[in-house]
Structures are given as C-alpha cells and as structure tokens.
C-alpha cells in the first residue's frame with residue numbers, strides 16, 4: 001500500500017490484497033539498521049508493551065511467526081504427548097500442526113457455517129467423548145471472533161487450557177472479548193497479508209499468566225534463563241528488532257485499517273444482498289469483525305467457474321481453505337478418518353473476495369457487478385440451505401468414530 005503511482009491507476013482489475021509501507025516505516029527500519037542492534041534490544045520490548053496494552057493483556061511475547069506463537073502457547077501451557085487438543089477443521093494448517101509437533105492429538109471440531117468459527121455445541125460433545133481433554137484452540141477465522149462466552153464455559157467445565165488463534169483477528173471483539181485476551185494465551189501472526197505486518201514473518205503471544213509468559217520467553221530463546229543457563233530445551237523463535245520497528249509503526253495504524261476494511265465489507269454486503277445464490281458473511285450480534293478476509297458462499301457448482309470468470313476480468317480471489325485440516329495427508333495419517341459435515345460442505349462453496357484497507361468503492365462495485373453478471377448468465381440457484389441447515393455436525397456419538 002505504497003502511495004499509488006500511475007501504473008496502479010491504469011490497472012483494470014482488482015488486486016486481492018495490498019501491502020502498506022510509508023516513509024515513517026522506512027525511517028524506523030533505517031534507524032534500526034543503523035543502530036546495529038538487531039536482536040534482544042529495547043525495540044522488541046517496546047512493541048510487546050504497546051501490543052499488550054492494545055489487547056488489554058499483562059504480557060506480550062514477540063516471536064518470529066504466528067505458528068511459533070501458537071506452538072509456544074501450547075508448550076508453555078504444558079500440552080504434551082497423550083493430550084487431546086480441540087481444533088476446528090476449517091482453518092489454516094498451523095492452528096493444528098503445533099499440536100502434532102508436541103506429540104499431542106488434534107481432535108477436530110466442526111464450525112458454524114455462518115460465522116466460520118468453532119461450533120461450541122460440537123465442541124461440548126467432542127470434549128465429553130474425550131479421555132484426556134487438555135486444551136482448545138478457538139480460531140477467530142477471517143477476523144470474526146469465535147463464540148468465546150460459550151467456548152469458555154466448556155473450557156471451564158473440563159478444565160481446558162484455551163489458546164486463541166487470533167492470527168487473522170488483530171483487535172477484533174465480540175461480547176466484550178478482544179481477540180487473544182480471554183483465553184490462557186492468544187497467538188497473532190504478522191505474515192505480510194495479515195491486518196498488520198512486521199515486513200516479513202513475525203508473531204505475538206499474549207497472556208495474563210505471569211508463569212506462562214515467563215516460560216514462553218525462555219522457550220523462544222533456547223530455554224535459557226537470565227544467567228544463560230539452558231534450563232529447558234527451547235529453540236530460536238525470537239523476533240528481530242527490524243521486525244519490531246515495522247510492527248510498532250503499524251500498530252498505530254491498524255485500527256484505522258480495520259475500520260476501512262469494515263467500510264468495504266459493508267459496501268460488499270449492500271451490493272451483494274440481492275444477488276441470487278450469494279451468501280455474504282454473517283456477523284454475530286455484539287461482534288466487531290475486522291475482515292482479514294471477506295468470504296462469500298455460492299453454490300458449489302458455481303464456485304470454480306465464478307472464480308474463473310472473475311480472473312478473466314483481472315479480479316483476484318482466493319479460497320481459504322480448499323482442504324479441511326483433517327484431510328491433509330500429514331494430519332490424516334495421524335488422526336485417521338474424521339468427518340465434519342459442515343466444514344466439508346463449505347470448503348466447496350467459499351470464495352475470498354478482494355479485501356484490504358485501501359480497496360476503493362469503485363473496485364468493490366466492479367467485483368460485485370462482475371459477480372452479478374456471472375449470476376445473470378450462469379448461476380443464481382440458491383442452495384445455501386445445503387450447508388447452513390445441515391444437521392448438527394456430531395452425529396457419530398464419539399471420538400473413536402471420528403478417528
């Protein structure tokens with residue numbers, strides 16, 4: 001998202017995303033490079049403090065990816081071999097891969113197909129069938145918080161550690177919860193396409209738990225204590241000073257960018273409201289969605305042809321995600337045959353439309369007009385009920401049947 005030049009204006013289509021950089025960010029990077037202090041400096045600490053303050057948590061621990069933030073949250077909370085960790089099937093692979101990395105069992109839970117987040121009823125049923133429940137990973141997918149009130153109730157009842165995967169939901173809220181701040185720990189990603197970045201890979205772990213924060217700090221730095229003695233086996237997950245400089249500058253802007261995303265989403269909602277067969281994203285009451293992605297559902301038979309139609313007109317789209325996590329070979333060979341009907345139906349219907357803070361009203365209109373023109377020519381049959389009215393996900397009576 002640099003200042004636009006003529007080649008941008010001449011572009012006829014619509015870009016999926018946009019990366020922001022300005023002089024203030026470049027100056028901070030230059031200053032940091034000239035300081036020659038690249039790791040373990042005061043910049044990371046300042047960024048951590050500012051990030052924790054915005055989340056409303058006591059601690060923030062800067063790391064080198066969202067995946068590392070998830071892994072360290074779980075490891076610091078004591079997740080290990082034999083533990084069951086409940087994860088939604090519809091998410092990015094990294095919500096679940098740290099569980100396998102720690103030798104624990106990912107146990108998959110279906111999602112609410114309207115908000116795309118973990119279904120608390122399916123969670124309750126899945127946990128009840130577990131012999132060794134340990135942790136739950138609600139994922140605030142696309143920027144919409146999972147139903148934290150209901151999930152925290154289940155977690156309290158079964159003494160589960162709650163690690164919020166907030167990698168797509170910087171400063172989103174729901175029912176008084178801010179992403180990452182209500183569980184035992186929250187994990188954020190600063191991958192370049194996220195709502196804010198550090199100019200490369202990076203992540204943040206937030207928590208109110210002093211011990212968990214201290215363990216995470218130790219684990220991110222080879223398990224060392226302040227005297228340089230390796231008390232536990234950690235690895236190197238440290239955030240660099242250059243990354244922190246970019247992140248800190250972006251932190252001042254991210255809430256404005258989130259508001260701009262919400263404005264674009266409202267325009268999409270309005271323009272797509274009357275288009276047959278297109279289901280716009282639902283927003284649960286009491287939710288401030290931050291629209292990392294704007295994902296619509298269309299009839300499965302129309303999904304790929306519609307994407308092609310948009311691509312032919314130079315409109316970029318994505319699918320997040322084409323394959324449920326439990327169907328990826330690396331996971332399936334560990335968990336066996338798992339079936340989540342809602343997740344498995346919706347992955348054939350979803351399209352992520354262009355979304356970023358500087359998308360123009362004209363670009364949103366162009367996307368919507370193109371979708372409308374596709375529907376007028378080819379589509380228009382509403383089969384939304386196929387997914388949203390599907391019987392509750394858990395029909396098999398227990399965890400064993402799902403493995």
Ligand SMILES: Cc1ncc(COP(=O)(O)O)c(C=O)c1O
Nearest residue numbers: 065066067092094095167189191
């Ligand atoms: C939902 C979700 N979880 C985890 C991650 C992992 O974050 P990272 O790519 O920074 O490791 C991402 C980002 O790609 C994500 O979108």
